[in-house]
Amino acid sequence: MKKHNFSAGPCILPQEVLKKASDAILNFNNDNLSLIEISHRSKPFVAVMDKAISLVKELLNLPEGYSAMFLQGGASMQFLMTSYNLMKVDGKAAYLDTGAWSSKALKEAKLFGEVDVVASSKDKGYNYIPKNYTIPSDTDYLHLTSNNTIYGTQLKDFPKTEGLLVCDMSSDIFSRQIDFTQFDLIYAGAQKNMGPAGATLVIVKDEILGKTGRKIPSMLDYQTHIDKESMFNTPPVFAVFTSMLTLQWLKDLGGIAAIEKINEEKAALLYAEIDNNPAFVGFAAKEDRSSMNVTFNLTDQNNQEKFDKLWNEAGINGLKGHRSVGGYRASIYNALPLESVEVLVNVMKQIK
């Protein structure tokens, strides 16, 4: 029996994507060769990369003037690449600190220039999104983390800034309708709503590059990868292919508008149980609750053994909360079916 996979990432992918990815490892494109043993410059793979990039632009409704790249190194590599590419020599950047990932991002930025933390929710263990903060007008960019997996918080609105707007969307890209053109740079590790670990999507407004005065190593320079259409060196073939399959699955489903509706339904069902069942308490501030990662705990820890036994028996996987928050975390990414949330809620109803 396939499990109900609430893993925080790497996480569930559509079953049909897994099937196609598995098949391609044995025989890709009916060429009697594996996807992973052919040249990345062969026509069949170049077509995969082109399609992946074009699906990204189509699904996010990006106009001309934006480039999309598939890189390596995860969001962690983007923490330094954003600064390297966007922070001027003797420049300054603003960061909104909404959790561990924001903190790691701003730590790397400090190697490149001055960092202004415009607000932080660290005072309350990052269980809310700071509001009403001031963004200095002289910063090269403002960096945001749209969704905070560990704490289950999510930015519902995005601030305006005079500088560039940069957003780490690793854990909620392709999950909800946003005007993506309000950002100058977006990055996202593939391993939530897009594909397996090993690829990182970067979207950038072309006109913002090349203005820092820095000499950037080739592999860290976005312009390198744009010019070579993500083929400056051998790309992570399998991760790009599987991401392409997931993006195609999303398009066939009706795109972001369609998945957003399902995601809202899943989140509403789960948060309702947390709010209505006195045996549970949510972690994140209500107005900042994530539609991707639902964090909660038992009000009475004496119920832990029973609850853990029940969800394990129900075939649920990956429900343990992050060690820094404790309790439980149900990650309900795009590929998680509503049925899995129903199974979880039914288990929760047995705890009173």
Place this chain on the structure above:
Amino acid sequence: MKKHNFSAGPCILPQEVLKKASDAILNFNNDNLSLIEISHRSKPFVAVMDKAISLVKELLNLPEGYSAMFLQGGASMQFLMTSYNLMKVDGKAAYLDTGAWSSKALKEAKLFGEVDVVASSKDKGYNYIPKNYTIPSDTDYLHLTSNNTIYGTQLKDFPKTEGLLVCDMSSDIFSRQIDFTQFDLIYAGAQKNMGPAGATLVIVKDEILGKTGRKIPSMLDYQTHIDKESMFNTPPVFAVFTSMLTLQWLKDLGGIAAIEKINEEKAALLYAEIDNNPAFVGFAAKEDRSSMNVTFNLTDQNNQEKFDKLWNEAGINGLKGHRSVGGYRASIYNALPLESVEVLVNVMKQIK
């Protein structure tokens, strides 16, 4: 019918590895979950990473004091990471220029300090390995490329230097017996003898790190990845898993000593045909011929149509030479069976 895959990279992998990798995409570890949808910090995947690292050390016969890492970004990312980690502020590095990859490596090093090209074979289109050059005594390290895929040349001996010795072994690691302890740092993209594109193996002598006086971004600092056992951030799960399977296949076969014998047999067979058949001519200088990439051309281009038709009909794939050299390139990496070389040689015998 499975093809005879002479692709230069990504390249052929053992059929049993492809089968196991394909299976794991659907159900890994009999947990009813895909390899690519579980946490990289779960016990089953941590065991994969540990095994991959331990197989590397065992197969290369590395003593205590060496660390092995699986990173992202390919050898191209190592071009800058080696300089970042090993070249002192106001330091100097020596490079042996044996081809396009050496050139790219030294180009990146120039961003970090002075680069001394100790010798180059560019004068003859990189068809040989320079010898009898002088290595300055004041360089932080000497950088070598052990095998040059494009030209089909390979270093048979490695020079001694007073500084550190760094080697890009992307295209011949695990293919021949070498005293790997003569190197202070070795790196290799996975996509030749190890696994799919998307993982990069780095081996470093621990004591050489942390001595440059540079502040290194976390993701570019080898020490970060050593301390976190290649789990500082989400690793390229599929590429590491498949590399582990290939390393296990190599161990079961008898390790590097066993594969070296087979590789020598394959290379001898193919080079003999090139030398004995007047219809063909080799590209690389005989004493520098690679046992991984065999570059050759037709002596009479009028035979091209006939030859191309014959090898295509024989189910051969990936024989076209690199655009900068032309002609043909038969890449005969570890996983390519002797039988495939026999098929190619039989086709060549039909050209006279």
